Every structure is written in C-alpha cells, then in structure tokens.
Amino acid sequence: MPKQPAFPGLRDAMKKKQTRRELFLSEMNVVVPWGRLLGLIEPHYPKTGRKGGRPAMPLETMLRVYFLQNWYALSDPMAEETLYDSEAMRRFAGIELGDDRIPDETTILNFRHLLEQKGLTEAIFADVNAHLADKGITLRSGTLVDVSRRTPSVRVSLRKIIDAPSSTKNKEKTRDPEMSSIKKGNDWYFGMKAHVGVDSRNGLVHSLETTTARVHDSQVWDGLLHGDETSVWADKGYVNAERAAEFAGPGKFWGVMRKAPVGGELHPLDDRINRLIAKVRAKVEHPFRVIKRQFGHVGTRYRGLAKNRAQLFTLFALGNLFMVRRKLVA
Incomplete structure (x- = not known):
C-alpha cells in the first residue's frame, strides 16, 4: 500500500539537510535589492491582465522567476516546468502549489519582453551597482x-x-x-x-x-x-x-x-x-x-x-x- 503523501510544508520542515540549490537561493534572496528593483519596474508593469483574462501575476513573483531563468539557464517553457518540479524554486518565487497560480511560459515570455523593450535590464544593472556602492563595496570611483x-x-x-x-x-x-x-x-x-x-x-x-x-x-x-x-x-x-x-x-x-x-x-x-x-x-x-x-x-x-x-x-x-x-x- 503506498504511503500517504505528507504536506509539502511539513515535509520541508522535517528535512535534515539543506541542498546547494536551497543554500544558493537563500543567499541570493538576502542580497538582491528587491525593493529598489521592484520600484524600478513597477511603473512599466501592467496593473491588470489582458481584457477579459486573468489578473496579472504579482510583479515580485515574475521578477523572481526571471532571475531563476538566468541563474539556471532556463528557457521560458523549461522555467514553467521547473516551477512545478522544484519546491525550492517555488518557495523562492513565493508560490504555494495548490494555492497560487504558476506563471505559464507565455506569461514568462511577456515579462522578459517587457524588460527588453523598456530597457529595464540596463537599469537593473545600474541599480545593482548603485546598491553595492551604497553598501560601501568599492565600485568604480564613487565609494x-x-x-x-x-x-x-x-x-x-x-x-x-x-x-x-x-x-x-x-x-x-x-x-x-x-x-x-x-x-x-x-x-x-x-x-x-x-x-x-x-x-x-x-x-x-x-x-x-x-x-x-x-x-x-x-x-x-x-x-x-x-x-x-x-x-x-x-x-x-x-x-x-x-x-x-x-x-x-x-x-x-x-x-x-x-x-x-x-x-x-x-x-x-x-x-x-x-x-x-x-x-x-x-x-x-x-x-x-x-x-x-x-x-x-x-x-x-x-x-x-x-x-x-x-x-x-x-x-x-x-x-x-x-x-x-x-x-x-x-
């Protein structure tokens, strides 16, 4: 007789070892300046979904999924599939399986296109460097x-x-x-x-x-x-x-x-x-x-x-x- 599956949150709490992926994501969760990056993108992000469609995904979720794509070299379809497969990635993106929607590959594609078309990735690069300068980490001649x-x-x-x-x-x-x-x-x-x-x-x-x-x-x-x-x-x-x-x-x-x-x-x-x-x-x-x-x-x-x-x-x-x-x- 197969064992009854445990609740995902309980199963995670009982883990005795933190994987390298979980360690990496926990570190990056701390060091990424989420507040200033979200403020940078928010004026360009649609407040609602397409007319007659579902509401827009939360901006922070989409930005976190986009970073996961870049950290793990994921295509748009693979990013969607990996979110279904990986509890660590869902936790990083703030998605609870069964309670929250997982962005599909088209939604992920549209977010990436938004960043490209508005020149926001260059702004992210500049903002990250400004954040490091504010933290007192020597960068260029400013600090x-x-x-x-x-x-x-x-x-x-x-x-x-x-x-x-x-x-x-x-x-x-x-x-x-x-x-x-x-x-x-x-x-x-x-x-x-x-x-x-x-x-x-x-x-x-x-x-x-x-x-x-x-x-x-x-x-x-x-x-x-x-x-x-x-x-x-x-x-x-x-x-x-x-x-x-x-x-x-x-x-x-x-x-x-x-x-x-x-x-x-x-x-x-x-x-x-x-x-x-x-x-x-x-x-x-x-x-x-x-x-x-x-x-x-x-x-x-x-x-x-x-x-x-x-x-x-x-x-x-x-x-x-x-x-x-x-x-x-x-």
Whole structure:
C-alpha cells in the first residue's frame, strides 16, 4: 500500500539537510535589492491582465522567476516546468502549489519582453551597482574606502566571444544575421562579443557593451571607461600612443600589454612588465567564469543582438551580487 503523501510544508520542515540549490537561493534572496528593483519596474508593469483574462501575476513573483531563468539557464517553457518540479524554486518565487497560480511560459515570455523593450535590464544593472556602492563595496570611483592610498582604476576585457548557433536548421533556414564570424588564433567563431569594464580591486563589472563578433575591440574603448581612472589594464589590442599619453603623468599607470617591434623580439623589461600586468588582469576572468560556470550561460539563447544584450546586463548584475554575496550577507 503506498504511503500517504505528507504536506509539502511539513515535509520541508522535517528535512535534515539543506541542498546547494536551497543554500544558493537563500543567499541570493538576502542580497538582491528587491525593493529598489521592484520600484524600478513597477511603473512599466501592467496593473491588470489582458481584457477579459486573468489578473496579472504579482510583479515580485515574475521578477523572481526571471532571475531563476538566468541563474539556471532556463528557457521560458523549461522555467514553467521547473516551477512545478522544484519546491525550492517555488518557495523562492513565493508560490504555494495548490494555492497560487504558476506563471505559464507565455506569461514568462511577456515579462522578459517587457524588460527588453523598456530597457529595464540596463537599469537593473545600474541599480545593482548603485546598491553595492551604497553598501560601501568599492565600485568604480564613487565609494573609495581609502582615497589617500587607493586610486580608482579600471581593467578592460574584450574579445569575450559568446557563441551563437551556426546551424541553419531553424524556421528561417538561416544563421542569425546580426551575428558574425571572427578568427581567433587558428579557430573560427560565430557569435557576438561582450565587452566589460571591471573594477581592478574587486572584480565587479561596472560597464558593458555588446557588439557583433567582427567589431574590433578598440572601437568600444571609450564606452568602458568611467572617466576617473588613474590606471587601465588591457591586452595588446589596445596599444595606442595617444591613449598611453593620457596616463603618462604622475600617479597614473598605463597597464596595457607591451608589444614587440615588427620583426623583433620583446625587450626583457617589457616581458617582465607584461607578466605583472597579466597577474592584475587575471581578475577580469572572474565575472565571465560566474555567468558561464555558475549560471550556465555558454552561448546565446535568442536571435538578434538586442535580446542577448538585455540578458547580459541581467547576468552581469546578478554576477556582481553573487561575487560579493558573502560580504552582503555578513
């Protein structure tokens, strides 16, 4: 005779171990600035559902489901199914099975489109960074812990290629026309680029630009600097005499990898400098590791630059919170 199922809440209360998913969601529940993000989106969110249809889902529920999508690389249909399967995710979203409606894939899709069309993911990114600055976590030049000894700087990372599907086995029978191919080393890649400016002290992303893969990295340089840098750190693609001259004064440092002269070899001193620069620049890999390994974002999910750009702003905002979650919890 099968056992009588226990009530979900009672079964959860009797658990002896907290899973990694539950631990992660409990931490993120604490560190996400829900109040200011909900206030940001609320003016754009419909107060009621479609005419003659069901009432609109609660805004906080939809925002929490949207973040779950990004943390676990879920499509719209899979996000709906996972909410039915996972008690931990329902609890995080504030949904009680049997008492509350679970948003269907169309509702989830419409919410994502709202954020994309209103430019709200860029606003979420900016608001999260403002929240971190308010909390006293060093970000850009706004909240320096010790101005007399620490100077604002930026580390620039480019050439972060995000792969897009190159197959033509789709409804349009074509590859994404807004993506492009680029050769890196001996390999060809098809997709887009995410260009980020990262704070050199804590590894948090403070600026983001997206382009098709064939756009040269140096073309977005100005968009990645916040203007108060006393040092910059970048690879050889940014070697530029005029830009270097701007950082030639006292108290400034041009941390761009040195290049060997044409047909010659790199000077031993420049080689030592490059090794030092590389150690500093290593921190720029941390945000990409988070969104690729922790959040599972290894390639574009949508067609077109605009939708993928919108998602990247959300991913890096959540990535910043993830990297400093223990400081915020403490």
